[in-house]
Amino acid sequence: MSAFDELLAFQRQTEALSSIAERLGWDQETVMPRGATEQRAEEMAAIEAVLHERRTDPRLGEWLDAATPEDAEDQRIVELITRDFQRASRIPARLATELARITSLAQGVWAEARANDDPTTFLPVLHDVLALKREEAAALADGGDLYDALLDDYEPGATGAQIAALFDAMRPRLVALREDVLGAAFQPRPLAGHFPQETQLRLARTCATAFGYDWSRGRLDLAVHPFSSGQWQDSRITTRVVETDPFNCIYSTIHEVGHSSYELGIDDDHAFTPIGRGVSMGVHESQSRIYENQMGRGRAFTGWLFQRMSDAFDGIDLKDADEFHAAVNRVTPGFIRTEADEIQYNLHIMLRFDLERDLVSGRLDVDDLVEAWNTRFQQDFGVAVDRPANGMLQDVHWAVGLFGYFPTYALGNVYSGCLHQALCRAVPDLDQSLALGDAGPAVEWLRENLHRHGGLYPPRQLIEQASGGEISEKPLLDYLEAKFGEIYRL
Amino acid sequence: MSAFDELLAFQRQTEALSSIAERLGWDQETVMPRGATEQRAEEMAAIEAVLHERRTDPRLGEWLDAATPEDAEDQRIVELITRDFQRASRIPARLATELARITSLAQGVWAEARANDDPTTFLPVLHDVLALKREEAAALADGGDLYDALLDDYEPGATGAQIAALFDAMRPRLVALREDVLGAAFQPRPLAGHFPQETQLRLARTCATAFGYDWSRGRLDLAVHPFSSGQWQDSRITTRVVETDPFNCIYSTIHEVGHSSYELGIDDDHAFTPIGRGVSMGVHESQSRIYENQMGRGRAFTGWLFQRMSDAFDGIDLKDADEFHAAVNRVTPGFIRTEADEIQYNLHIMLRFDLERDLVSGRLDVDDLVEAWNTRFQQDFGVAVDRPANGMLQDVHWAVGLFGYFPTYALGNVYSGCLHQALCRAVPDLDQSLALGDAGPAVEWLRENLHRHGGLYPPRQLIEQASGGEISEKPLLDYLEAKFGEIYRL
Numbered sequence: 001m002s003a004f005d006e007l008l009a010f011q012r013q014t015e016a017l018s019s020i021a022e023r024l025g026w027d028q029e030t031v032m033p034r035g036a037t038e039q040r041a042e043e044m045a046a047i048e049a050v051l052h053e054r055r056t057d058p059r060l061g062e063w064l065d066a067a068t069p070e071d072a073e074d075q076r077i078v079e080l081i082t083r084d085f086q087r088a089s090r091i092p093a094r095l096a097t098e099l100a101r102i103t104s105l106a107q108g109v110w111a112e113a114r115a116n117d118d119p120t121t122f123l124p125v126l127h128d129v130l131a132l133k134r135e136e137a138a139a140l141a142d143g144g145d146l147y148d149a150l151l152d153d154y155e156p157g158a159t160g161a162q163i164a165a166l167f168d169a170m171r172p173r174l175v176a177l178r179e180d181v182l183g184a185a186f187q188p189r190p191l192a193g194h195f196p197q198e199t200q201l202r203l204a205r206t207c208a209t210a211f212g213y214d215w216s217r218g219r220l221d222l223a224v225h226p227f228s229s230g231q232w233q234d235s236r237i238t239t240r241v242v243e244t245d246p247f248n249c250i251y252s253t254i255h256e257v258g259h260s261s262y263e264l265g266i267d268d269d270h271a272f273t274p275i276g277r278g279v280s281m282g283v284h285e286s287q288s289r290i291y292e293n294q295m296g297r298g299r300a301f302t303g304w305l306f307q308r309m310s311d312a313f314d315g316i317d318l319k320d321a322d323e324f325h326a327a328v329n330r331v332t333p334g335f336i337r338t339e340a341d342e343i344q345y346n347l348h349i350m351l352r353f354d355l356e357r358d359l360v361s362g363r364l365d366v367d368d369l370v371e372a373w374n375t376r377f378q379q380d381f382g383v384a385v386d387r388p389a390n391g392m393l394q395d396v397h398w399a400v401g402l403f404g405y406f407p408t409y410a411l412g413n414v415y416s417g418c419l420h421q422a423l424c425r426a427v428p429d430l431d432q433s434l435a436l437g438d439a440g441p442a443v444e445w446l447r448e449n450l451h452r453h454g455g456l457y458p459p460r461q462l463i464e465q466a467s468g469g470e471i472s473e474k475p476l477l478d479y480l481e482a483k484f485g486e487i488y489r490l
Numbered sequence: 491m492s493a494f495d496e497l498l499a500f501q502r503q504t505e506a507l508s509s510i511a512e513r514l515g516w517d518q519e520t521v522m523p524r525g526a527t528e529q530r531a532e533e534m535a536a537i538e539a540v541l542h543e544r545r546t547d548p549r550l551g552e553w554l555d556a557a558t559p560e561d562a563e564d565q566r567i568v569e570l571i572t573r574d575f576q577r578a579s580r581i582p583a584r585l586a587t588e589l590a591r592i593t594s595l596a597q598g599v600w601a602e603a604r605a606n607d608d609p610t611t612f613l614p615v616l617h618d619v620l621a622l623k624r625e626e627a628a629a630l631a632d633g634g635d636l637y638d639a640l641l642d643d644y645e646p647g648a649t650g651a652q653i654a655a656l657f658d659a660m661r662p663r664l665v666a667l668r669e670d671v672l673g674a675a676f677q678p679r680p681l682a683g684h685f686p687q688e689t690q691l692r693l694a695r696t697c698a699t700a701f702g703y704d705w706s707r708g709r710l711d712l713a714v715h716p717f718s719s720g721q722w723q724d725s726r727i728t729t730r731v732v733e734t735d736p737f738n739c740i741y742s743t744i745h746e747v748g749h750s751s752y753e754l755g756i757d758d759d760h761a762f763t764p765i766g767r768g769v770s771m772g773v774h775e776s777q778s779r780i781y782e783n784q785m786g787r788g789r790a791f792t793g794w795l796f797q798r799m800s801d802a803f804d805g806i807d808l809k810d811a812d813e814f815h816a817a818v819n820r821v822t823p824g825f826i827r828t829e830a831d832e833i834q835y836n837l838h839i840m841l842r843f844d845l846e847r848d849l850v851s852g853r854l855d856v857d858d859l860v861e862a863w864n865t866r867f868q869q870d871f872g873v874a875v876d877r878p879a880n881g882m883l884q885d886v887h888w889a890v891g892l893f894g895y896f897p898t899y900a901l902g903n904v905y906s907g908c909l910h911q912a913l914c915r916a917v918p919d920l921d922q923s924l925a926l927g928d929a930g931p932a933v934e935w936l937r938e939n940l941h942r943h944g945g946l947y948p949p950r951q952l953i954e955q956a957s958g959g960e961i962s963e964k965p966l967l968d969y970l971e972a973k974f975g976e977i978y979r980l
Contacts, residue, residue, distance in 0.1 A: 016536035019529070020514060027513065031521065035706035036724035039509070042762060046506035050540055216525035234526035272532065 003066035004074060008273065010063070011081060014054045015272040019230065021047045026229040026236055030221040041104075052096065055088040073275070076456055080274035083156070090139045099132050103401045110399035117389040119370055126398060127366045130359055133401050137360060147360045150404035154281040155411060157458050160357055163407045166414065167350045170473045175380060177481055178343050181331045184488040188326030192317050195246040199312050203246070204239055204253040206308060210301075211257045211291055212443040213237070214264055226252040228259035231278075232271040235260040246309065247328060251292050258291030259284055261443060265451025275455035281405065283459050285412020286419060287446065293342050293413075294420040294479065295442060299325050300434035308437070326487050333383055335390035342413075343480055347380050349410035352395070356403050417476025418467035419450070493556035494564060498763065500553070501571060504544045505762040509720065511537045516719040516726055520711040542586065545578040563765070566946055570764035573646070580629045589622050593891045600889035607879040609860055616888060617856045620849055623891050627850060637850045640894035644771040645901060647948050650847055653897045656904065657840045660963045665870060667971055668833050671821045674978040678816030682807050685736040689802050693736070694729055694743040696798060700791075701747045701781055702933040703727070704754055716742040718749035718778075721768075722761040725750040736799065737818060741782050748781030749774055751933060755941025765945035771895065773949050775902020776909060777936065783832050783903075784910040784969065785932060789815050790924035798927070816977050823873055825880035832903075833970055837870050839900035842885070846893050907966025908957035909940070 001009070021044065028040050064082055069075045106125045113122035134146060141149035147160040205220060218230075223238035230236055237256035242248045262278050270276040278284040295301055299321075306324040310316055318324045331341045337348035355372055358364035364372055373392040374385045385391035397405055424430060427441045434442075449466040456462075463471055484490070491499070511534065518530050554572055559565045596615045603612035624636060631639035637650040695710060708720075713728035720726055727746035732738045752768050760766040768774040785791055789811075796814040800806055808814045821831045827838035845862055848854035854862055863882040864875045875881035887895055914920060917931045924932075939956040946952075953961055974980070 012532075013536045013539065016533045017540070020510060020533050020537060023514070023517065023533075024510060027517065031709065033705070033707050033709055033724055033726070035704070036722075039723040039761070042502075043506045043510050043513075046503045047510060049503065050507065214525070215523070217523050219521065219523055232526075233529040234523055236523070271529070 002068070003063045004069055004078070007060070007063035007067055007081065008077070010054070010057070010059070011077075011274060012272045014051065015274075015276065017047060017051055017054070019232075019272070021051065022229055023234075026238075029223045029225075029227065030236075030238060045100075048100070052088070052093075055084060060085045061089075073456060077274050080455060084274070087140060087153070090142070091136055092139070095132065095135060095139070099129075099136065099401060102128055102132060103399065106399040106401075107396065110393070110396060114389050114393045117387050117393070119388045119393055122393065122399070123366055123369070126369075129399065129401050130366060130403070133403050134360060134362070137403075147357050147404060150360065151407070152404075154402075154405050154408050155459060156280055157460060158280075158282070158407075158411070163353065163411065164357070166473055167353060167407075167410065170346060170410075170414075170477060171350055171380070173477045173481070174343060174347055177477075177484060178331070178347065179382075180490050181343065181484050181488050182333060184490060186489045188330045188487065189318065189323065190330055191245075191247070191324075191327045193244070193313070195243055195313055197241045197243060200241050200243075200246050200249045201239075203308060203312050204249050206437075207250055207296075207305070208237065208253055208257045210304075210437040211254055211295075211439045212261065213257045217264055218260055220253065226256055228256040228263070230260075231263040231266065231276060232268070235263040246313075250305070251296060254296040255288045255292040258288035261291070261446070262287040262451050265443075265447040266454035267452045270454045270456070275453075277455060279453075279455040279457070279462060280459040281408035282411035282415060283450075283462060285409055286415030286463070287412075287450070289412050290416040290420055290423075290442075290446070291439070294416060295434060295439055297328050297342070298431070298434060298483075300431035301437070301439070302328050303435050304437040329484070329487055331484070331488075333381070335377075335383075335385060336394055343484060344381070346410045346413055349406055351376050351380060352397075352406040353410070356398065356406060359398075360403055414471065414473050414476050415463045415467075417473070417479055418463060418469070418471055419446070420479065421475040422449075422467040422469075492558070493553045494559055494568070497550070497553035497557055497571065498567070500544070500547075500549070501567075501764060502762045504541065505764075505766065507537060507541055507544070509722075509762070511541065512719055513724075516728075519713045519715075519717065520728060538590075542578070542583075545574060550575045551579075563946060567764050570945060574764070577630060577643070580632070581626055582629070585622065585625060585629070589619075589626065589891060592618055592622060593889070596889040596891075597886065600883070600886060604879050604883045607877050607883070609878045609883055612883065612889070613856055613859070616859075619889065619891050620856060620893070623893050624850060624852070627893075637847050637894060640850065641897070642894075644892075644895050644898050645949060646770055647950060648770075648772070648897075648901070653843065653901065654847070656963055657843060657897075657900065660836060660900075660904075660967060661840055661870070663967045663971070664833060664837055667967075667974060668821070668837065669872075670980050671833065671974050671978050672823060674980060676979045678820045678977065679808065679813065680820055681735075681737070681814075681817045683734070683803070685733055685803055687731045687733060690731050690733075690736050690739045691729075693798060693802050694739050696927075697740055697744055697786075697795070698727065698747050700794075700927040701744055701785075701929045702751060703747045707754055708750055710743065716746055718746040718753070720750075721753040721756065721766060722758070725753040736803075740795070741786060744786040745778040745782040748778035751781070751936070752777040752941050755933075755937040756944035757942045760944040760946070765943075767945060769943075769945040769947070769952060770949040771898035772901035772905060773940075773952060775899055776905035776953070777902075777940070779902050780906040780910055780913075780936070781929070784906060785924060785929055787818050787832070788921070788924060788973075790921035791927070791929070792818050793925050794927040819974070819977055821974070821978075823871070825867075825873075825875060826884055833974060834871070836900045836903055839896055841866050841870060842887075842896040843900070846888065846896060849888075850893055904961065904963050904966050905953045905957075907963070907969055908953060908959065908961055909936070910969065911965040912939075912957040912959075 024044060032040060060081065064078065064085065067078055069078050106129050109125045110122050113119055133150065137146035137149045145160060151158055151160060208220060217233050217235060219236050221236065221238050222240060224240065226238045226240055228235060228237045237253065237260050239249050239253040239256065262284060266276060302325040303321040306321040318327055329341065331343060334340060337345065340348055355364060355369065370388060370392055377385050377391065423442055423445055426445055430442055433440060450462060453462060457465065460471060514534060522530060550571065554568065554575065557568055559568050596619050599615045600612050603609055623640065627636035627639045635650060641648055641650060698710060707723050707725060709726050711728050712730060714730065716728045716730055718725060718727045727743065727750050729739050729743040729746065752774060756766060792815040793811040796811040808817055819831065821833060824830060827835065830838055845854060860878060860882055867875050867881065913932055913935055917935055920932055923930060940952060943952060947955065950961060
């Protein structure tokens with residue numbers, strides 16, 4: 001066997017083991033008996049230890065040195081394994097262990113602090129998490145920017161400066177649009193009523209099918225926080241049910257179908273290689289968002305959904321498809337990121353991005369975080385945060401050390417804007433299909449132009465290839481202004 | 491860390507990884523999307539490779555040599571790790587790989603042969619499986635008996651000669667009882683009707699609860715071949731539903747609750763150590779059988795079940811609890827082991843035990859197996875096998891290399907006879923509880939006297955301790971003769 005073949009065979013097993021760890025995570029969030037937490041923690045620790053050992057195995061270095069890739073694809077594989085090997089090798093075992101320990105602890109402390117609406121117990125732990133993450137960043141950055149080193153884990157190749165420039169260009173138009181919409185004379189009626197769980201789940205399945213979800217390689221289950229899990233032949237989705245708000249279940253489902261479609265659409269040849277998974281969080285989010293928002297919340301699809309929901313619930317309290325479409329896209333002031341509409345969502349992200357960049361660089365101290373959050377929120381949203389649970393305590397990300405993760409959500413929205421523009425050009429009768437509850441032509445286009453490549457191209461290159469132009473915030477903002485201008489009769 | 495502590499820490503991770511592999515197996519049989527088989531095969535191969543490497547890790551030998559266990563429990567742990575290490579080390583990697591490959595292949599060939607009712611394609615593959623198993627046995631036996639070496643994997647310490655003597659003592663009384671019962675003037679009416687799946691599953695859950703199943707550490711799902719899976723804080727059960735035969739679902743469930751109760755009843759201290767699992771297949775089967783048969787099919791519990799079923803199905807076609815009890819325990823001639831009643835089941839096992847012993851020793855050739863099976867079946871059951879699918883093609887065990895496994899089923903029955911005798915003495919009002927649908931006192935007694943010890947004592951010692959006497963076939967046979975004598979009015 002050549003060094004490259006040995007490398008690939010070793011990596012294949014690592015990918016399979018990593019896939020097992022992901023499946024265990026799915027099990028834990030969906031079907032695991034509630035009394036099994038300790039056991040599962042020990043199982044996860046055991047497989048993570050095996051994975052860590054493999055990712056830092058000195059033989060990787062030898063094979064990488066000796067490997068002579070024959071084409072661009074093999075070259076990319078070597079590049080990705082090299083990146084992971086270097087990242088893993090730069091982090092001392094002691095730091096990795098300590099980070100695992102403290103973030104696991106911090107997650108519990110955070111949950112309690114949020115429940116008690118009191119940051120005082122959480123801030124000292126967050127201080128420790130941040131200190132370790134800064135240490136990790138320093139080890140990874142090798143003299144470069146700390147934040148970029150962390151960001152690179154979620155959006156390879158992206159930099160904080162690049163994202164800051166993008167967000168700076170977006171903010172004024174989003175803030176203005178938000179004000180116009182909230183101040184508009186016309187305000188949509190929300191959907192009211194009681195919507196039984198079983199019917200919601202049946203509808204959610206129908207929607208997943210409409211978006212081309214392959215049930216022979218997936219399934220739908222309930223989870224507290226919806227997620228998708230897995231790749232290749234087994235990518236499962238989850239959703240949640242709120243019986244007063246069926247949109248929660250339906251749009252969570254469509255969102256997760258977007259993630260799973262990406263994974264299931266990757267060429268079989270790439271399975272269990274480093275290019276056999278979605279290439280970045282931003283690209284992943286672009287898929288979940290374009291399914292959920294541009295398509296799922298568009299007028300064409302909501303027209304079809306209005307009929308399905310009216311039938312399923314034996315009539316709903318909205319008079320026609322237009323009123324339904326407005327209800328689906330209703331904008332209201334709110335503190336919580338995960339409940340935000342398409343406009344405000346990005347503002348929530350920008351706030352977090354600026355704060356976490358300052359935390360990582362050392363410009364902002366954890367002790368000043370609550371105040372910094374509240375000041376910034378007042379500035380962008382025009383409202384004072386009423387309590388910490390509605391402010392900096394609302395997200396788990398920082399507690400578990402995910403600094404650098406947040407911007408990928410908004411980046412995904414920007415990517416989805418670019419892709420949607422190209423998709424509409426390439427598939428002119430897209431809306432006709434969506435109006436019949438069939439996203440098939442869009443899914444086909446996305447598969448052909450994006451999904452199938454997996455990790456073959458770096459994120460920006462992939463999006464630019466697929467959308468046929470430079471990445472820009474403009475398509476997203478144009479789309480938002482047009483869409484909400486129409487709904488709110490601006 | 492002492493050598494013993496290092497050994498224990500290493501073993502703990504191995505146990506956790508092994509538990510993960512078992513959980514993946516559960517996933518595959520219950521919830522996995524049907525299109526994920528290739529991926530799962532690769533995942534299983536990856537984790538099995540990790541497990542094999544750990545089980546033959548040379549450091550184990552060093553730690554075992556240096557370990558100084560401080561008490562009997564630690565001594566037992568060292569003994570069990572030594573046994574596994576020696577077994578794993580004696581099997582050459584080439585043989586292990588080849589066995590994994592051929593048994594995986596043979597399983598498919600067997601399934602097709604059974605479906606086509608034609609052994610000709612299967613016999614050559616079985617020939618290869620047997621040759622490899624004989625090679626494995628020779629490596630393990632180290633000059634000793636080949637069959638004993640294989641048996642030891644499932645029932646440590648048992649020998650073929652010992653089991654042959656036990657079975658020889660049982661056969662005449664079982665054959666006589668079988669003849670008496672089938673020739674009796676009174677023959678019970680079977681339960682007829684249609685029993686919807688949802689109601690069956692609800693009843694199955696009620697029965698699992700009656701037998702003390704801990705739902706916070708388990709769950710019930712459907713599977714083609716019911717099984718239980720897992721230990722410590724997570725032992726899940728499965729069942730199947732035949733809408734014309736509710737006893738299938740109910741008694742499969744109670745059977746699997748028996749297996750899971752054993753695992754869930756082991757002292758927490760033993761978790762993820764070599765004594766943290768059931769000690770042998772025979773002891774495991776004794777638990778599933780005493781739950782299913784001596785308790786579940788006893789007159790007291792069936793009296794309660796008659797009421798529950800009558801309520802659940804809005805009346806059933808049997809007039810009273812006595813007729814119901816007779817229907818539950820109805821004996822009919824049949825070719826299939828898994829459908830057999832308490833009497834004939836053991837005869838099915840004895841047939842397989844004698845044949846597989848002859849196969850492993852070389853006294854019987856695979857080419858003569860069909861004829862040997864049919865001759866023996868005629869002899870013990872008084873009926874000619876009508877077709878291979880009802881004869882030697884009915885079980886998967888030999889195809890997947892499980893030579894030495896069959897006798898543990900009947901051994902479990904013998905153990906359950908001994909335990910039941912002791913249980914009835916220790917808990918005189920057992921039937922009163924069972925008549926109220928509560929096996930709690932029995933479960934408590936079994937937990938205290940058997941379950942909690944896990945693998946701390948060798949199988950025979952454990953059963954003898956718990957039942958307070960020598961292991962003998964007599965309690966089982968006395969119980970069967972009394973029970974069926976009464977039902978069949980002999």
